[in-house]
Amino acid sequence: MSGYFSDNINPVTVRTSEGVADIIRREILSGNLKPDQPLLERNLAQELGVSRTPVREALFALQGEGLVELVPRKYARVRKITPKDISQIYALRLVLEAHAAESAARYADSAAILEIETTLLRQKSLPKNCSAMEQANADLAFHAAISAASGSQILKTVSNQVLGITATLRSRFKYEPAQTKLAFNQHKAILAAIKERNPELAFARMSEHIQTSTDYAKGKVVIEES
Amino acid sequence: MSGYFSDNINPVTVRTSEGVADIIRREILSGNLKPDQPLLERNLAQELGVSRTPVREALFALQGEGLVELVPRKYARVRKITPKDISQIYALRLVLEAHAAESAARYADSAAILEIETTLLRQKSLPKNCSAMEQANADLAFHAAISAASGSQILKTVSNQVLGITATLRSRFKYEPAQTKLAFNQHKAILAAIKERNPELAFARMSEHIQTSTDYAKGKVVIEES
DNA sequence: TGTGGTATACTGGTATACCAAAAGCATGAG
DNA sequence: CTCATGCTTTTGGTATACCAGTATACCACA
Known part of the structure; x- marks a missing residue:
């Protein structure tokens, strides 16, 4: 697979876990990340040029917002709306x-x-x-x-x-x-x-x-x- | 300072970040942790016998629940209700x-x-x-x-x-x-x-x-x- | 004695290394 | 040919080490 994000993301803006959350949130809302799509920490981290830590924190925050579902010991995925x-x-x-x-x-x-x-x-x-x-x-x-x-x-x-x-x-x-x-x-x-x-x-x-x-x-x- | 928690906490039950969140949540709801009280990651981690990582994740989750307020670069604190x-x-x-x-x-x-x-x-x-x-x-x-x-x-x-x-x-x-x-x-x-x-x-x-x-x-x- | 600046210690933020569990795949037996 | 089983790979979970910003205390100087 070619990658999670659209290509116009400036890696420089990625500094904090909030920045990571902003990007993932935008990609979910825009539909680039589709429901039920697994969000793998290492892939996200590599693509955004950060470590897994801020990615995990971003996923936790997004779970609180109801956009992401965290399946323990498996993965995070974009929340599916039935x-x-x-x-x-x-x-x-x-x-x-x-x-x-x-x-x-x-x-x-x-x-x-x-x-x-x-x-x-x-x-x-x-x-x-x-x-x-x-x-x-x-x-x-x-x-x-x-x-x-x-x-x-x-x-x-x-x-x-x-x-x-x-x-x-x-x-x-x-x-x-x-x-x-x-x-x-x-x-x-x-x-x-x-x-x-x-x-x-x-x-x-x-x-x-x-x-x-x-x-x-x-x-x-x-x-x-x- | 003597510690954040009441003394009857079984450290064995502390395994995961969710467990940490459960304990902190309970202590907030019971009033043992008072509004505006700073929650310092290292102290919490040491008292619960875990590392800072699950503590941070617990704090993120509790922020999502509205019980904790995260002040960037400073500390987390119990959310004050005016x-x-x-x-x-x-x-x-x-x-x-x-x-x-x-x-x-x-x-x-x-x-x-x-x-x-x-x-x-x-x-x-x-x-x-x-x-x-x-x-x-x-x-x-x-x-x-x-x-x-x-x-x-x-x-x-x-x-x-x-x-x-x-x-x-x-x-x-x-x-x-x-x-x-x-x-x-x-x-x-x-x-x-x-x-x-x-x-x-x-x-x-x-x-x-x-x-x-x-x-x-x-x-x-x-x-x-x- | 008061004030301001600097040094130091403390705290959250991030990166990395290691561990355990789950999933996928290959292989061998039926 | 099929299914089960065990190994390997992948993934999330945790611990630790390091970095950067902030506050505070102390000392020099006015």
């Missing part, structure tokens, strides 16, 4: 993010609201023909901004964790223009509710939005053969 | 566990329900004069059983994670008999709703229960001076 997991994960997202939106409407300061607006602008300015991953990242940024605006550190952490797991799927979505447009309008409506300081409305609109995404995701995820 | 964090954590518990109870009412199989009943029996049979930690553990077991019964792996993981953080506080609660009795009755009512397969009722009763606990916790946590 179709059954998908509904459970989206159900949890619904609960977490609706709560986040509600809290954001109550507590978000002006900086946090500005940050949300920024992610919306970035999403709007995406070219029509951009990749699935770019779309997924822009969407991700919006939802991360909402949970950050909730003012709850723990909610932000947990929410991003669950969101990150879904991201492993989304780079393989087929994004249709109609769906993209709908999602964007829902995002705008959620932000409006937050700016109006209307928690109930923010809650309801976020719930509806995630429900839409859920229905769409269940139909549109491309399950690749390995 | 009074402000408490409301945020309990608010999140409310959302997560109400969802878990609702799901449990829908999907729990008979084995899972039996497990919940078992935790209730254990709670009932606690002696009147038992320690705060024993009470906290029994309560913890009930809530863990609920999230396990939800049938959602991710919900169980996330829920236990948040629950675990609260556990660092609860060993320092003052448990009053009236409160204990009330909580037990609420637990019974939640189980009843689950057995009736009434998701809305389970949701409502769990919400009410966590709300009660929240109000109680905010008044009763003993903030110790360091």
